Amino acid sequence: MYREAIYHRPKNNYSYAYDEKRLHIRLKTKKNDVDNVKLIHGDPYDWDGDGWQFSRKDMLLQASDALFDYWIVEITPPFxxxxxxxxxxxxxxxxxxxxxxxxxxxxxDDNSYYFCFPFLNAADVFMAPEWVKDTVWYQIFPERFANGNPSLNPAGTLPWGSTKPTTTNFFGGDFQGVIDKLDYLVDLGINGIYFTPIFKAHSNHNYDTIDYMEIDPQFGDKETFRLLVTECHKRGIRIMLDAVFNHSGYYFAPFQDVLENQEASAYKDWFHLSEFPIVHTPKPNYDTFAYFGAMPKLNTENPEVKAYLLNVAKYWIEEFDIDGWRLDVANEVDHNFWREFRKAVKQAKSDAYILGEIWHDSMPWLQGDQFDAVMNYPFTNGAIDFFAKDKINASSFANVISKVLTMYPANVNEVSFNLLDSHDTPRILTLAKENKDRVKLLYLFQLSFIGTPCIYYGDEIGMAGGNDPGCRACMEWEVQNQDQDLFQYVKLLIELRKSDSLFGNGGSFRFLHIDNRQNSIVYEKYDKGRRLIFAVNNSEETIKIPIEKLVKAKLGEIEEWIFQEHLSIKKKSTLVKPTSTINIQPLSFRIFEIK
Incomplete structure (x- = not known):
C-alpha cells in the first residue's frame, strides 16, 4: 500500500459530529490501492486484563476521484x-x-497511539436550519422580474423587454411585480426566493449600496416589502436577501464624507485608504471590490463599521421577518466579523440561513461559527462542463462530484446551495448551445442531488443569455414565448423532490458505473430500505448499459419510473435477468427503483 497517500485528520471533514449522537469518520487512500478498511474503535476508558478493548466496523467506499478513494463510517459512541x-x-x-x-x-497496551474524538459536545455540532434541506430556491434579479407598479419607474425606464439588457438601462421591475407573480412560483413548486440586492443603490444591479437601511425607491417602500414577505410566508415561501458587506457604493454617505473632507473625515477609517487625496480614476488609490472605484471596500475590523453592519443584519430580520442572508464576496471579509455576524443573526432568528458567496474550498468558514453553507460552485462548474458544454468526460465529472461530496461534512452538504447559473454567469440554455435536452439533464442531476437547489429566474421557461448583462434580461411573461414543455418538466422534478425524500435531499449518493466511451453515468440515491438508480446518457447516440451495472447483486423484479405528460410518473415493473441490457436514448435518462 502507498502509505504516503493514506490520510486522516480529526475534526473538520474527516471526523465530525453528524448530530448529537453520531460521528462520521473518513479516511483517504490511494485510488484502487486498498480493498477494504475497518474502523478500530473503542471507549478510551474501557480496559481489562488483556488491555484496551476495541471493536471493528467496516467502512464504506463513499467516493473516488482521479487520485484517491474516500472511505466513511458512521459510529455511535455509547459514552x-x-x-x-x-x-x-x-x-x-x-x-x-x-x-x-x-x-x-x-x-x-496504550490507546494514546490512536486518534481521539475527546467528547461529542452538543454545542459543537454543526446545526444548519432544517427547513433549508427541503427548500427549492428561485433567484430573482428584482429590476428584471416583473413591473407591477409603473409609477415607481426611474427616469428613462424602457418598455418591458423592449431591448437587450445593458449595464445601465432600466425596465422597472419591482416588489409589486413579484407579489403579482407569486402564484406562478407556487405553481412551479418554489418555496424559497433569493433576491439580489434590494437596498438603495445607484446601478441597476444594486451591488453599490447607497443606504443599507432603505429600500431602493424603484422597488417600492418598506410597507410593500413587508407585504411581499407576508404574502410569501402565507404560501410557504422563505425570503433570503443579499448582504453586500465587503464593499459599499460610491454614493454611500460615509464615503462621500471622505471624498469631501479627505483626511479630516470622521469616516476615513471606515475604508481601506492608502493615501490622500482620494482619487477614483483612472485607478483608485483605495481598496475596492476588484478594481471598481465605485465599490470601496469596507473596513469590517473597524468597530463603528462592524456595529453599523450588524445592526443592518438584525434590522431586516427583526422588522420584516426575512429568513436568511446571502453574503456577497464573503471570503474577502475577516473571519471575526462573520463570527459576530452569525451571533447577531441567530439571536434575531435562530433558524435564519447564512449563505456565503465563495467559489473555492470553504471549510474554514463552515466550522459552525460562521456560515451555514456556501454557494456550491464546484458542483456548478462540474455539472456545466459535463452536461451543458460536453467539455469533460464521465470520469472527470464523477471525480468533481466525488470531491464535492467529500470536501465537507454530510450535514454541510445537505444545505449546500446548488446553483446552475446566476446573474454572474451565462444562462444554462446558452451554455448548452440552445440544446434543451442538455438542460433537462442538468435539472435532473441538480434536483436529485444532495443539497438545496436554486433556479435562476426564467431558466425554467427557456430564457437564454450570455455573460452579464446578457443573463439579466426581462422575465418573459408572454405564455406563447415560454417553453411550457420545459416548465412542466422542471415542475415535475421539483414535485418529485418534495414528495420523495430519496429523490430529493434524503439518503446517500454514489456512482455505480462510469463509461467514458459512451459518455454515460449511473448513480444512485439509497437508504436502508430503498434504492433509486439513475442511468444517464450524456451522448448524442443511443447506448446500451448492462443491467448488472445498475442493480449489482440485486436481481429480480424492479420498477422503472416512466415520465408521462401532465406531471405524473408511472411505475412499471420489470423482470431483471443477469444478461439484460437497457437502451437509453441520446441525451436522456432512465430511473429505476429497488426496494
Whole structure:
C-alpha cells in the first residue's frame, strides 16, 4: 500500500459530529490501492486484563476521484467519546493506521497511539436550519422580474423587454411585480426566493449600496416589502436577501464624507485608504471590490463599521421577518466579523440561513461559527462542463462530484446551495448551445442531488443569455414565448423532490458505473430500505448499459419510473435477468427503483 497517500485528520471533514449522537469518520487512500478498511474503535476508558478493548466496523467506499478513494463510517459512541484507528487490507498486505503511524497489529497496551474524538459536545455540532434541506430556491434579479407598479419607474425606464439588457438601462421591475407573480412560483413548486440586492443603490444591479437601511425607491417602500414577505410566508415561501458587506457604493454617505473632507473625515477609517487625496480614476488609490472605484471596500475590523453592519443584519430580520442572508464576496471579509455576524443573526432568528458567496474550498468558514453553507460552485462548474458544454468526460465529472461530496461534512452538504447559473454567469440554455435536452439533464442531476437547489429566474421557461448583462434580461411573461414543455418538466422534478425524500435531499449518493466511451453515468440515491438508480446518457447516440451495472447483486423484479405528460410518473415493473441490457436514448435518462 502507498502509505504516503493514506490520510486522516480529526475534526473538520474527516471526523465530525453528524448530530448529537453520531460521528462520521473518513479516511483517504490511494485510488484502487486498498480493498477494504475497518474502523478500530473503542471507549478510551474501557480496559481489562488483556488491555484496551476495541471493536471493528467496516467502512464504506463513499467516493473516488482521479487520485484517491474516500472511505466513511458512521459510529455511535455509547459514552460520546472515542479512540479510533484504521485496519487497511489490500491483496497482499494488512496495515494498522493510527495517529502515531503504521503498525502490523493493533496496539492494545496504550490507546494514546490512536486518534481521539475527546467528547461529542452538543454545542459543537454543526446545526444548519432544517427547513433549508427541503427548500427549492428561485433567484430573482428584482429590476428584471416583473413591473407591477409603473409609477415607481426611474427616469428613462424602457418598455418591458423592449431591448437587450445593458449595464445601465432600466425596465422597472419591482416588489409589486413579484407579489403579482407569486402564484406562478407556487405553481412551479418554489418555496424559497433569493433576491439580489434590494437596498438603495445607484446601478441597476444594486451591488453599490447607497443606504443599507432603505429600500431602493424603484422597488417600492418598506410597507410593500413587508407585504411581499407576508404574502410569501402565507404560501410557504422563505425570503433570503443579499448582504453586500465587503464593499459599499460610491454614493454611500460615509464615503462621500471622505471624498469631501479627505483626511479630516470622521469616516476615513471606515475604508481601506492608502493615501490622500482620494482619487477614483483612472485607478483608485483605495481598496475596492476588484478594481471598481465605485465599490470601496469596507473596513469590517473597524468597530463603528462592524456595529453599523450588524445592526443592518438584525434590522431586516427583526422588522420584516426575512429568513436568511446571502453574503456577497464573503471570503474577502475577516473571519471575526462573520463570527459576530452569525451571533447577531441567530439571536434575531435562530433558524435564519447564512449563505456565503465563495467559489473555492470553504471549510474554514463552515466550522459552525460562521456560515451555514456556501454557494456550491464546484458542483456548478462540474455539472456545466459535463452536461451543458460536453467539455469533460464521465470520469472527470464523477471525480468533481466525488470531491464535492467529500470536501465537507454530510450535514454541510445537505444545505449546500446548488446553483446552475446566476446573474454572474451565462444562462444554462446558452451554455448548452440552445440544446434543451442538455438542460433537462442538468435539472435532473441538480434536483436529485444532495443539497438545496436554486433556479435562476426564467431558466425554467427557456430564457437564454450570455455573460452579464446578457443573463439579466426581462422575465418573459408572454405564455406563447415560454417553453411550457420545459416548465412542466422542471415542475415535475421539483414535485418529485418534495414528495420523495430519496429523490430529493434524503439518503446517500454514489456512482455505480462510469463509461467514458459512451459518455454515460449511473448513480444512485439509497437508504436502508430503498434504492433509486439513475442511468444517464450524456451522448448524442443511443447506448446500451448492462443491467448488472445498475442493480449489482440485486436481481429480480424492479420498477422503472416512466415520465408521462401532465406531471405524473408511472411505475412499471420489470423482470431483471443477469444478461439484460437497457437502451437509453441520446441525451436522456432512465430511473429505476429497488426496494
Amino acid at each position: 460520546r467519546r472515542l479512540r479510533y484507528g484504521f485496519e487497511l487490507q489490500s491483496e497482499d498486505e494488512k496495515l494498522i493506521f493510527t495517529e502515531k503511524g503504521f503498525y502490523e497489529t493493533a496496539p492494545t
